[in-house]
Amino acid sequence: MKKRLRRASKRWSAPKLKTCPECGSAVPSHIACPSCGYYRDRQVLSVDTF
Ligand SMILES: [Zn+2]
Known part of the structure; x- marks a missing residue:
């Protein structure tokens, strides 16, 4: 079996x-990129880049 x-x-x-x-x-x-928030030429994540 x-x-x-x-x-x-x-x-x-x-x-x-x-x-x-x-x-x-x-x-x-x-x-989506965790550092800039871009995925396929558009920003899908809101990342604070200060
Ligand atoms: Zn990026």
Whole structure:
């Protein structure tokens, strides 16, 4: 009798990093930049840059 093993939990490791066009920092793709708040050429987060 074989049991089915679940091996779907090892997938979301190490998301791809891309460079933010605004501040140039490495940001995971599909995530807004945490330092400047930009995502795909528009600002989606309100970041205070004082
Ligand atoms: Zn940025």
